[in-house]
Amino acid sequence: MENQPYCPRCPHPTADQDIREVIASVLAALPQEQRTPEEEYRLRLEGCESCPGQNQGICRYCGCYVEVRAAKNFMICPNPKGSLWPENAAAPEDEDDDW
Numbered sequence: 001m002e003n004q005p006y007c008p009r010c011p012h013p014t015a016d017q018d019i020r021e022v023i024a025s026v027l028a029a030l031p032q033e034q035r036t037p038e039e040e041y042r043l044r045l046e047g048c049e050s051c052p053g054q055n056q057g058i059c060r061y062c063g064c065y066v067e068v069r070a071a072k073n074f075m076i077c078p079n080p081k082g083s084l085w086p087e088n089a090a091a092p093e094d095e096d097d098d099w
């Protein structure tokens with residue numbers, strides 16, 4: 001992970017409080033009909049947490065804050081080796097590949 005670029009906009013728990021507040025406000029403004037159900041949201045974030053494509057809360061494949069992307073029920077996981085989210089959890093065939 002140390003070779004991946006660091007994004008200063010990161011919403012990861014180590015991020016600046018200002019950024020976390022922005023993320024919280026974006027999530028609060030998301031219409032209920034577009035929100036991922038809570039249990040599915042938790043499972044999506046578990047997938048992101050274990051994903052080699054996630055760096056400090058940013059998805060390297062789309063540049064999204066994973067907390068925001070996962071909260072939108074119409075989004076998909078853009079992992080080119082297969083989604084790590086539960087609804088289409090086709091895990092990568094070879095998880096030892098370099099990314």
Ligand code: SF4
Nearest residue numbers: 048051054059077079
């Ligand atoms: S590829 Fe999918 S699981 Fe990985 S960080 Fe992006 S959205 Fe999360």
